[in-house]
Amino acid sequence: MSKEKVVLAYSGGLDTTAIIPWLKENFDYDVICCCIDCGQGEELDGLEERAKLSGATKLYIENIIDEFCDEYIIPCVKASAVYENKYLLGTSMARPVIAKRLVEIARKEGATAICHGATGKGNDQIRFELGIKALAPDIKIIAPWRMTDVWTMQSREDEIEYCQQHGIDLPFDAKHSYSRDRNLWHISHEGLELEDPANEPNYDDLLVLGVSPEKAPEQGEYVTLTFEAGVPKTLNGKEMKVSDIITELNVLGGKHGIGIVDIVENRVVGMKSRGVYETPGGTILMEAHDQLEELVLDRATYEVKKDMGNKFAQIVYEGKWFTPLREAVQAFVDVTQKYVTGEVKFKLYKGNIIKAGTTSPYSLYSESLASFTTGELYDHHDAEGFINLFGLPLKVRAMKMQEVKADK
Numbered sequence: 001m002s003k004e005k006v007v008l009a010y011s012g013g014l015d016t017t018a019i020i021p022w023l024k025e026n027f028d029y030d031v032i033c034c035c036i037d038c039g040q041g042e043e044l045d046g047l048e049e050r051a052k053l054s055g056a057t058k059l060y061i062e063n064i065i066d067e068f069c070d071e072y073i074i075p076c077v078k079a080s081a082v083y084e085n086k087y088l089l090g091t092s093m094a095r096p097v098i099a100k101r102l103v104e105i106a107r108k109e110g111a112t113a114i115c116h117g118a119t120g121k122g123n124d125q126i127r128f129e130l131g132i133k134a135l136a137p138d139i140k141i142i143a144p145w146r147m148t149d150v151w152t153m154q155s156r157e158d159e160i161e162y163c164q165q166h167g168i169d170l171p172f173d174a175k176h177s178y179s180r181d182r183n184l185w186h187i188s189h190e191g192l193e194l195e196d197p198a199n200e201p202n203y204d205d206l207l208v209l210g211v212s213p214e215k216a217p218e219q220g221e222y223v224t225l226t227f228e229a230g231v232p233k234t235l236n237g238k239e240m241k242v243s244d245i246i247t248e249l250n251v252l253g254g255k256h257g258i259g260i261v262d263i264v265e266n267r268v269v270g271m272k273s274r275g276v277y278e279t280p281g282g283t284i285l286m287e288a289h290d291q292l293e294e295l296v297l298d299r300a301t302y303e304v305k306k307d308m309g310n311k312f313a314q315i316v317y318e319g320k321w322f323t324p325l326r327e328a329v330q331a332f333v334d335v336t337q338k339y340v341t342g343e344v345k346f347k348l349y350k351g352n353i354i355k356a357g358t359t360s361p362y363s364l365y366s367e368s369l370a371s372f373t374t375g376e377l378y379d380h381h382d383a384e385g386f387i388n389l390f391g392l393p394l395k396v397r398a399m400k401m402q403e404v405k406a407d408k
Helices: 014-027 047-053 065-079 090-109 124-135 156-165 242-255 280-296 299-317 324-336 382-390 392-407
Strands: 005-009 030-037 058-063 113-115 140-142 179-182 187-190 221-228 231-235 260-266 272-278 342-349 352-359
Touching: 005 014, 005 090, 014 030, 014 047, 014 113, 014 156, 030 090, 047 058, 058 090, 065 090, 065 231, 065 242, 065 280, 065 299, 065 324, 090 113, 090 124, 090 187, 090 299, 124 140, 221 242, 221 280, 231 242, 231 280, 242 280, 242 342, 280 342, 280 352, 299 324, 382 392
Parallel strands: 005 030, 005 113, 030 058, 113 140
Antiparallel strands: 179 187, 187 272, 221 231, 221 342, 260 272, 342 352
């Protein structure tokens, strides 16, 4: 009788490497490792050898970079989705597409369970598991870090010792370092000095994708992006797919110290956490999109879209991608993007993105209306009647309050 199979979300790091023999020892599973490539780059080197050495039956390395960009990042860009005013959702956006591919591999392999290495304190356990439950409610979920009766390892030293006891002698470093998550959109940093909000981040040791604004070049650099219906199409006159545009913007943004934010955020599980996020290309792309959008959206649509953008960010942050609510909000956003087409130019300089001109065939900006000279469409006398009507509720209330005061 063949063993049951489990699909393990595998990164190649110490945690998920230790989970392989642990799953075999405690559940007698055949372990199918699945590494989802969302653009983390060199972190994938040597994974197959490491997984097999650790006892995995098979390793999948699934490149989903374009799917991640086109179907998950772009909806967030269109929505201007930013969590708590700063976080551009780099980790949050990737988790649903990873969960989706894990389910697809589990179905292909006939696996009965999916295992992840997310901790019991973080958001990722929620995002992974809501995705799996929405797509495959019959599949069992194994979360070792919450199974403290059988997962007894509490430190990197414990995990290294456990691996060595099971014949896995890999060059893992017991030294505690930053906890990082990387994909094409961003890299996050937590731990070490960041655990105390009173400490300044050690940017010289911390930064991966670029430099601090102080170390950026003294000379600024101009960049031009074009969009069609809210989707970026060209960078500096060259047509590219979205993933290539983000890749190029990461290089440009990193060079000029763009997109470094230090955040204390409210996790879904109820605690506050502090992290530093590098999102150089994503910050530029979001800013360019917003710069174009403010030119073409009418006031009422823009106002509601800001609320929907905040709602979309919350939905994504909380792992509720595969829900009717996300689909409904995204449908609204897509309608608003019909005319978000045009060219955006800006200058990158020492952490700043400085406007240098925006054009669109659908621009609602009228120079004749906005200028101080009188145009044909705007009669200054009309403003008096408008103000009288617009301010009527305020005037009525003030009159009533005067009346009440006089009666006392």
